[in-house]
Amino acid sequence: MKKSAKFITTAMLAATLLIPAMGVSANGESTETANGNEKFRVLVDSANQQDLKNAKNQYGVQWDFKGEGFTTNMNAKQYEALQKNKNIKVEKVPEYSIEATSSEPLAKYSTMAASQATPWGIKAIYNNSSLAKTSGGAGINIAVLDTGVNVNHPDLSGNIEQCKDFTLGASITNGTCTDRQGHGTHVAGSALANGNGGLYGVAPQSDLWAYKVLGDDGSGSSDDIAAAIRHVADQATALKTKVVINMSLGSSAESSLITNAVNYAYNKGVLIIAAAGNSGPAQGSIGFPGALPNAVAVAALENVIQNGTYRVADFSSRGYSSTDGDYSIGKYDVEVSAPGAAVYSAWYTGGYATISGTSMASPHAAGLAAKIWATTPNSSNVQIRANLQNRAKAYDILSGSGAGVGDDYASGFGFSRVQ
Structure with missing residues (x-):
């Protein structure tokens, strides 16, 4: 799918690429x-x-x-x-913000509901309605670039490998990534919740790199995000490890810093997964960084079966119908779909919450990428991306505005699943 859009909606930092200057005051927002x-x-x-x-x-x-x-x-x-x-x-420098349909969750819960151990999205991506627990992802890192993560949450604490803050000033603050908004903790839960508190994500054995790039209001500056992307790539190289970046954030404005950082990370072997955006069902509404060719843009599915498949949510951003059927990814294209409506996951208070948005779809796809990569650790990020695409083709989405047989501008190649 190729189209130029009219819609403009622990450790080391490579000194040759990013040099943070000390002593400059900033609050992490623009x-x-x-x-x-x-x-x-x-x-x-x-x-x-x-x-x-x-x-x-x-x-x-x-x-x-x-x-x-x-x-x-x-x-x-x-x-x-x-x-x-x-x-x-x-x-x-453009501001970016979370890609949830609302800054407040649909519902909050102080304790884990036993019936939600494997929420509908997890069962759907595993294609198993009776699924009780998940597995996989060992040896693969999922870098969640977001509002931070509650690293003490019972369903996440066992997975934390890195916790860093890019919003506190002109340097990386190691050992802190406090989430006071909830979004980042929720996203991390869908990707890799380990079940210690009762909740399972897609790839519970993955390691979590929690990078705080957004402030407590859910927004942040694109240079902080770009710095974090480059840091992930440099860490992946230095530590000789495989990393999937999840960015459940976006903007209608393209940032050259983020574009160049995404290209840098992708060329270093990192797989970048990003929310498509919540500006649908209008065509040409995909935000950045999801709109970039080197990022996998993920559309949101609802827990509704129509025409024999899950349905693309109306809020989920779309590409262009003129690119339907080409099975090629260019700028402003949806690539795959994943559960994103009324998703139950971890919350920053230590409890749980239900949220909707392509923010919720993206970590499902990121978790699946980690799970697949763990089974073929010698694969490249390009090969894992192709694997996601092939899995999507096997489950075509036929429901929702713009969805249709084959590659379409609403659901992309389809719904990537475990089986």
Whole structure:
């Protein structure tokens, strides 16, 4: 599916790629208040290295992306003044946010419901309505880039391998990834909940890299996200391990920093799974980073059987009907589908919650990728992606606006499942 869209809706950081500068204050979001002036995040670049150095000294550095420039915080007057400098290129950095249909869950639960040990989405992706527990994913890392994770949650604590915060300032804070919003904990639960508290995810033996890239309001700056993506790739290389990134976040605006980071990670062997977005059923509504060719965009399915298959939710973002049937992935394409409506999973309080959104679909696909990769650890990320596509073709989605026989703009190749 190829189309240019009209809808613009523990350890080490590779010093040659990302150099965080110390001592620059930031709150992890794209705006902050300093001296009564509202500040926002910008990307600054220049072909003249002396001008670039001067700008760094003047404004401070949030993240240094080397050949792409550096990010910093400035107010409107500073931004306007810098725009007049012909030797400097400056642009605002887009904000990204969670891809749930609501910032509040449909329901919250303080204790685990025995009937939800394997929620409907887990049973569906395993194609087993009587499933009692899950297995798989050993040796594979799932990096959840989100609002953080409650690392003490009984269904997740045994899986934590890394916990890092990219929102606290101009450096990576190791050992903390506190989730005060809930979204990241919920996402992690669907991917790999281990059953210790009663809840099972798709790949419960996977290791969790919990990277906090979004603030407590569920939004964050694209440079923080790009820094985390690159860090995942560098960690995967340094530790010689396989990693699946899950990004249940998005924006209608493309960030060059995130695009380049996704390409960097993909070329380093990392598999990137991302939510398609919640702007459906309109065509051309897929957000970034899901819209990128090197990210697997996941559409959301409802727990409704129609025309003999699960149904694509109306809220799930769509690609373009003109690309139907080509079984090719380009920009702004849905690739696969997974359960995303009324999904029960872990919550940041230590309890559980039910949420809807493509945010919930993405970790189902990420968990499946980890489960598959664990069985063929010598496979490349490209081969695992092809495996997901082939599994999707075996379960075509025929229900929901835009869904139809074969590759379609609503469900992509279909529903990737364990069997």
